[in-house]
Amino acid sequence: AFQGKAQISTASLSEDELKSLQVDRNRLMNDIHHTCQWGTGKRWGSQTTETGMSRLALSDTDKQARDWFVQTTKSLGCSVTVDAMGNTFAIRPGRHEAPPTCAGSHLDTQPTGGRYDGILGIHAGIEMLKVLQDHNLETEYPVGVVNWTNEEGARFPISMVASGVWAEEISLERAHNLGEVGGGTATMKSELERIGYLGSVPASHRSMPIAAHFELHIEQGPILEAEKQKIGVVQGVQAYKWFTIDVAGRDAHTGTTPFSARADAMLTAARLIAHSHRVAAKHSALASTGVLTLSPGSVNTIPGNVRFSLDIRSPVDATVEAVEAQLRKDFAAIASGGNADDPSFPQTSKHKLAVDWTTDTTSAAVNFHPDCIAAVRAAAGSVLGDEGLVRDMVSGAGHDSVYASRRCPTSMIFVPCRNGVSHNPEEHTSPEDCAIGAEVLMHSVLRYDQLRAQRERR
Amino acid sequence: AFQGKAQISTASLSEDELKSLQVDRNRLMNDIHHTCQWGTGKRWGSQTTETGMSRLALSDTDKQARDWFVQTTKSLGCSVTVDAMGNTFAIRPGRHEAPPTCAGSHLDTQPTGGRYDGILGIHAGIEMLKVLQDHNLETEYPVGVVNWTNEEGARFPISMVASGVWAEEISLERAHNLGEVGGGTATMKSELERIGYLGSVPASHRSMPIAAHFELHIEQGPILEAEKQKIGVVQGVQAYKWFTIDVAGRDAHTGTTPFSARADAMLTAARLIAHSHRVAAKHSALASTGVLTLSPGSVNTIPGNVRFSLDIRSPVDATVEAVEAQLRKDFAAIASGGNADDPSFPQTSKHKLAVDWTTDTTSAAVNFHPDCIAAVRAAAGSVLGDEGLVRDMVSGAGHDSVYASRRCPTSMIFVPCRNGVSHNPEEHTSPEDCAIGAEVLMHSVLRYDQLRAQRERR
Ligand SMILES: NC(=O)NCCC(=O)O
Ligand SMILES: NC(=O)NCCC(=O)O
Numbered sequence: 001a002f003q004g005k006a007q008i009s010t011a012s013l014s015e016d017e018l019k020s021l022q023v024d025r026n027r028l029m030n031d032i033h034h035t036c037q038w039g040t041g042k043r044w045g046s047q048t049t050e051t052g053m054s055r056l057a058l059s060d061t062d063k064q065a066r067d068w069f070v071q072t073t074k075s076l077g078c079s080v081t082v083d084a085m086g087n088t089f090a091i092r093p094g095r096h097e098a099p100p101t102c103a104g105s106h107l108d109t110q111p112t113g114g115r116y117d118g119i120l121g122i123h124a125g126i127e128m129l130k131v132l133q134d135h136n137l138e139t140e141y142p143v144g145v146v147n148w149t150n151e152e153g154a155r156f157p158i159s160m161v162a163s164g165v166w167a168e169e170i171s172l173e174r175a176h177n178l179g180e181v182g183g184g185t186a187t188m189k190s191e192l193e194r195i196g197y198l199g200s201v202p203a204s205h206r207s208m209p210i211a212a213h214f215e216l217h218i219e220q221g222p223i224l225e226a227e228k229q230k231i232g233v234v235q236g237v238q239a240y241k242w243f244t245i246d247v248a249g250r251d252a253h254t255g256t257t258p259f260s261a262r263a264d265a266m267l268t269a270a271r272l273i274a275h276s277h278r279v280a281a282k283h284s285a286l287a288s289t290g291v292l293t294l295s296p297g298s299v300n301t302i303p304g305n306v307r308f309s310l311d312i313r314s315p316v317d318a319t320v321e322a323v324e325a326q327l328r329k330d331f332a333a334i335a336s337g338g339n340a341d342d343p344s345f346p347q348t349s350k351h352k353l354a355v356d357w358t359t360d361t362t363s364a365a366v367n368f369h370p371d372c373i374a375a376v377r378a379a380a381g382s383v384l385g386d387e388g389l390v391r392d393m394v395s396g397a398g399h400d401s402v403y404a405s406r407r408c409p410t411s412m413i414f415v416p417c418r419n420g421v422s423h424n425p426e427e428h429t430s431p432e433d434c435a436i437g438a439e440v441l442m443h444s445v446l447r448y449d450q451l452r453a454q455r456e457r458r
Numbered sequence: 459a460f461q462g463k464a465q466i467s468t469a470s471l472s473e474d475e476l477k478s479l480q481v482d483r484n485r486l487m488n489d490i491h492h493t494c495q496w497g498t499g500k501r502w503g504s505q506t507t508e509t510g511m512s513r514l515a516l517s518d519t520d521k522q523a524r525d526w527f528v529q530t531t532k533s534l535g536c537s538v539t540v541d542a543m544g545n546t547f548a549i550r551p552g553r554h555e556a557p558p559t560c561a562g563s564h565l566d567t568q569p570t571g572g573r574y575d576g577i578l579g580i581h582a583g584i585e586m587l588k589v590l591q592d593h594n595l596e597t598e599y600p601v602g603v604v605n606w607t608n609e610e611g612a613r614f615p616i617s618m619v620a621s622g623v624w625a626e627e628i629s630l631e632r633a634h635n636l637g638e639v640g641g642g643t644a645t646m647k648s649e650l651e652r653i654g655y656l657g658s659v660p661a662s663h664r665s666m667p668i669a670a671h672f673e674l675h676i677e678q679g680p681i682l683e684a685e686k687q688k689i690g691v692v693q694g695v696q697a698y699k700w701f702t703i704d705v706a707g708r709d710a711h712t713g714t715t716p717f718s719a720r721a722d723a724m725l726t727a728a729r730l731i732a733h734s735h736r737v738a739a740k741h742s743a744l745a746s747t748g749v750l751t752l753s754p755g756s757v758n759t760i761p762g763n764v765r766f767s768l769d770i771r772s773p774v775d776a777t778v779e780a781v782e783a784q785l786r787k788d789f790a791a792i793a794s795g796g797n798a799d800d801p802s803f804p805q806t807s808k809h810k811l812a813v814d815w816t817t818d819t820t821s822a823a824v825n826f827h828p829d830c831i832a833a834v835r836a837a838a839g840s841v842l843g844d845e846g847l848v849r850d851m852v853s854g855a856g857h858d859s860v861y862a863s864r865r866c867p868t869s870m871i872f873v874p875c876r877n878g879v880s881h882n883p884e885e886h887t888s889p890e891d892c893a894i895g896a897e898v899l900m901h902s903v904l905r906y907d908q909l910r911a912q913r914e915r916r
Binding site: 110111112152153154157159181182219220221222238240242250251252253254255256257258259261264266267269270271273274277278280281282286288289290291292294295296297298299300301302303304309311313342344345346348360395396397398420421422423424425 | 568569570610611612615617639640677678679680696698700708709710711712713714715716717719722724725727728729731732735736738739740744746747748749750752753754755756757758759760761762767769771800802803804806818853854855856878879880881882883
């Protein structure tokens with residue numbers, strides 16, 4: 001049906017011809033595993049591809065994956081733009097000049113992450129470009145694929161920081177000056193420079209406008225798998241805040257310092273972490289500590305200083321605020337010698353410790369755009385032909401779509417992942433489900449492209 | 459009174475002449491601060507000497523301090539022997555050949571330690587050698603100063619490990635293979651070799667016998683200062699055990715993993731640490747966590763693995779055992795989803811975590827030798843001339859005297875330290891108190907030397 005040298009306009013295809021466009025599952029999976037040679041992580045199975053990923057943002061391996069992204073999309077006819085946050089926009093021209101309809105996600109991973117979180121979304125976008133090329137198709141408006149920088153927040157501790165700068169919700173200066181989790185000497189700017197991805201185009205939606213943003217992602221939770229469904233039509237993203245908590249007491253000898261004379265920052269931090277769980281559970285929210293460092297770090301020295309991360313989440317902004325407020329009050333009381341955590345906890349010391357809060361990330365709850373949600377729902381229906389396999393859901397994780405949605409119509413597509421496990425080397429989504437997700441992504445973009453054209457004509 | 463070229467026998471001195479021997483306070487303090495140029499730590503005051511120390515065992519700065527020790531004691535007429543654990547014995551000949559009466563302590567420090575813990579004891583021993591040389595005195599039997607390796611257990615996680623090998627209570631192989639706290643690649647043996655202190659003499663009391671061991675040390679606790687006393691006559695050392703606790707759960711996403719699906723190693727570790735405090739308090743024992751590491755260490759990943767140190771102490775061996783037994787039981791129960799720690803703690807997850815214990819150090823309670831205790835008490839009485847300034851005490855910290863006491867009569871001398879603070883850069887003992895302690899050490903050694911001669915004559 002789609003032959004010849006001159007490009008064929010998607011507008012000239014019948015609805016059935018358009019619907020019949022399919023992704024190539026093997027090509028998609030081969031591409032995914034090909035780029036996972038850069039930053040291969042912990043092995044968990046005997047198959048070649050049964051390893052996790054460890055590709056921290058702006059590392060050498062991230063640079064290798066980025067180089068592949070640029071080369072591949074250029075060879076597929078895209079023009080590629082790198083902005084001042086290293087966000088990379090690969091744009092395939094359409095029949096009319098206008099901002100592109102984009103598929104976006106990220107190539108960076110957690111230190112012990114998997115092969116799908118972020119990576120699937122980028123590769124699905126590239127598979128879309130390949131399908132358009134296979135069929136020599138020209139869309140109404142440009143379409144593109146965006147690789148956003150440091151989505152994970154694992155190396156530089158603001159997640160989605162680079163889409164946040166693009167949306168003008170985070171300042172370029174703050175982002176460029178971000179240091180590494182755990183205290184390395186590099187900053188985002190120095191690493192962008194080092195790997196050659198400090199672009200000259202301003203990181204802003206004004207310089208690089210996007211008409212709409214679609215993101216395919218693994219669910220990272222257990223619902224689709226449990227309900228034997230294939231596609232989640234994501235309505236929005238829950239709210240979250242990240243904090244760094246510093247507890248300051250006094251270094252002292254573990255053998256000669258009676259409990260009454262201690263200001264034990266580790267004991268206090270332990271109580272605060274346990275208490276954050278208590279309070280979050282009461283509010284049906286989530287609280288988690290993923291990073292903790294202490295000093296000086298000697299078996300027989302009571303730590304004088306402990307620093308830990310606190311991640312609070314809830315679908316409702318006000319609940320995140322309520323948990324934070326309660327914890328600010330209770331942490332101060334516990335550190336001052338009270339036992340707001342557990343009335344039976346022995347009050348062994350009258351020494352007061354200091355607790356200091358730094359807010360690192362604030363991501364308010366997001367509702368995605370009805371047009372994009374509708375495009376995804378329609379695409380899922382046509383790909384699967386069975387409404388029972390599709391459900392609406394809310395994302396527990398943040399995604400670049402959160403910030404994209406501040407500046408353009410946006411929504412997301414979820415596919416199941418095994419046991420709901422993510423941020424873990426064993427993260428896994430079947431080739432079949434990857435392909436279904438990529439096909440829904442492609443059709444969502446094409447439907448949105450047609451919607452734009454229809455509206456233009458009116 | 460003590461002039462002339464030929465050495466004067468201490469046996470030929472009257473009791474009053476012997477008692478009148480004094481240390482040189484300025485020389486002692488100058489020597490201490492001179493060697494503190496190697497491994498100078500955090501500054502806490504404006505005076506030159508108002509810094510802490512950071513001289514980890516077998517580091518480059520430890521080598522520099524050791525080289526000074528060897529050179530200085532040789533120049534004071536000592537023969538110097540280095541054993542296979544880097545223990546360094548500086549021995550000044552006496553009138554008769556026999557094992558030496560020794561002053562021993564250590565030159566290594568905590569990562570954020572002070573200028574007195576260990577260092578004072580070594581320098582007081584050297585000051586004794588200088589006083590004997592000033593007065594051209596010859597003791598009945600050899601006297602010596604011993605620098606024991608890695609007393610702190612801060613770099614290689616068995617405290618007093620090298621005196622333990624000398625006492626044949628710890629195997630040379632286990633000690634040589636000890637790796638660094640926090641996971642460096644060096645071992646004790648590789649570092650001994652690297653800095654040139656892997657001696658050829660076996661590390662054993664059989665190869666290097668000692669007749670008696672005296673150790674001057676800062677109290678590291680608040681009692682002498684609070685009671686306005688000057689000398690503690692140490693009766694013994696409380697029992698302690700060190701453990702490494704490994705908690706294993708599962709890495710997962712903080713935003714998408716409901717509490718019910720988590721196996722959160724950090725939350726569990728926090729509860730275990732808080733609980734160790736509860737149980738220790740109930741037994742009037744001590745429990746402390748000075749080291750904690752987790753993986754993977756990302757704000758939005760629930761840690762799958764946490765490792766922490768646990769230090770349990772009590773003057774009574776059975777109490778340490780009881781606290782350990784209770785914690786082994788309760789830790790397992792908490793990690794399996796129970797709430798032995800706090801009946802009101804929300805039981806949010808049914809996932810079981812694994813808790814694994816490794817015993818790193820066992821130091822049973824010690825009673826020092828009556829002869830040595832008597833020598834210290836008599837020396838303190840003659841130096842201070844006021845019994846009200848002297849008290850008996852038990853050491854909360856371990857010392858090389860614990861292992862020395864297994865193989866020869868041993869006791870210790872404590873001097874006050876400011877606010878009872880130790881393992882802290884601000885650790886401080888006044889020059890006056892350092893000198894009093896050094897003088898009591900010298901007279902304890904000389905009294906014991908005379909006691910040996912008296913017994914020999916009988
Ligand atoms: N999808 C994902 O893991 N994003 C990172 C931001 C977050 O922690 O939710
Ligand atoms: N004195 C001293 O700090 N020794 C180290 C062993 C211990 O922790 O008690």
